[in-house]
Amino acid sequence: MNYGRELLKDVEGYVPGEQLNRPDIIKLNTNENPYPPSPKVLEAIRALTDDALRKYPDPVSLAFRSACAERYGCESADWIIAGNGMDELLSLVLRTFVDPGDTVVATYPTYSLYEILCALHGSPLEYIDLDDDLQLAEDMYVARGRLCFLTRPNAPTGVAAPRADVERLCESFPGIVVIDEAYADFADDNCLDFPARFPNAIVMRTFSKSFSLAGMRIGVAIARPALIREFLKTKDSYNMDAVSQAAGLASMQDYDWQQENVAKVRATRTRLRAALIERGFDVPVSQSNFLLAHWAGEPAAKGIFEALRERGILVRYFNARRLTNALRITVGTDAECDALLTGLDAIIGDAGA
Numbered sequence: 001m002n003y004g005r006e007l008l009k010d011v012e013g014y015v016p017g018e019q020l021n022r023p024d025i026i027k028l029n030t031n032e033n034p035y036p037p038s039p040k041v042l043e044a045i046r047a048l049t050d051d052a053l054r055k056y057p058d059p060v061s062l063a064f065r066s067a068c069a070e071r072y073g074c075e076s077a078d079w080i081i082a083g084n085g086m087d088e089l090l091s092l093v094l095r096t097f098v099d100p101g102d103t104v105v106a107t108y109p110t111y112s113l114y115e116i117l118c119a120l121h122g123s124p125l126e127y128i129d130l131d132d133d134l135q136l137a138e139d140m141y142v143a144r145g146r147l148c149f150l151t152r153p154n155a156p157t158g159v160a161a162p163r164a165d166v167e168r169l170c171e172s173f174p175g176i177v178v179i180d181e182a183y184a185d186f187a188d189d190n191c192l193d194f195p196a197r198f199p200n201a202i203v204m205r206t207f208s209k210s211f212s213l214a215g216m217r218i219g220v221a222i223a224r225p226a227l228i229r230e231f232l233k234t235k236d237s238y239n240m241d242a243v244s245q246a247a248g249l250a251s252m253q254d255y256d257w258q259q260e261n262v263a264k265v266r267a268t269r270t271r272l273r274a275a276l277i278e279r280g281f282d283v284p285v286s287q288s289n290f291l292l293a294h295w296a297g298e299p300a301a302k303g304i305f306e307a308l309r310e311r312g313i314l315v316r317y318f319n320a321r322r323l324t325n326a327l328r329i330t331v332g333t334d335a336e337c338d339a340l341l342t343g344l345d346a347i348i349g350d351a352g353a
Ligand SMILES: Cc1ncc(COP(=O)(O)O)c(C=O)c1O
Pocket: 030, 031, 084, 085, 086, 087, 088, 111, 151, 155, 180, 182, 205, 206, 207, 208, 214, 217, 218, 219
């Protein structure tokens, strides 16, 4: 008998622990930052005293939230909740604002975790397809539900909906609109001002991408204090450990470090996109730290994904509608991207442009 739930989580993009640190594997499949976090983060972790580990951490992560409030232009920490990665906050937003059975709305395609969280919560998820340009379709503005997830820039497309479209969505949607800004630091603009302008807007951020801290699990949500108060009622008492609070605070205090890494990733993104297009891929302009590369030639995208994996280069393949002819490639260092291109040249040979 199977006592567990059916395995919902798609583990295709993940690698077993022992492979994670193998220097011969080029890991371009889960959108991590190829550059290290600020040295100030390690200093802050090393500076933690025995007491910091012996005692429970601050349950409301006040110092970290205050630093985020200042950086993100909020009046006070009352506008922010911090959590154990953004994934925790995504599940918390359902527990806090959605009853099982209530409809949740999202674009298709989008971040695949929403579907899993809704299934676990017992809420039907209504997908509304993006249009052919990977932009929001008109149906989005007549959608009804308790909550809407909008990833901006979107994953796995990398495309950012214009801010005006997100404004229209916040105005037309009757429930909460979660604007998932996991990748916004790599974009030209963001929606950090939306919570002040729209009572139903919640912006979420992760420190896994631009701050190079995926191993720590740090995320924040920004919303009006009335919504944050509801979140605080449903979160675990100590949902952010002392080490993560110290690391998050230190990374905020060394914001220039993150900005320099973001600039490097953006420059490599431009170069990699051009190189992929030159090889015959169709690659929408990305505002993220990854590219969605569509491929119509031989071998098929899945074959390229497998052949790259044999060479120790991991990219992401989705066995899902509208995505089977595409690879999602994280922007790595210049050297990693060169290795990827060399691998691609060997696999696709003359099949490209
Ligand atoms: C769109 C999107 N939202 C949220 C997350 C989760 O971020 P975290 O690592 O903070 O849980 C990811 C991670 O890949 C993501 O792609």
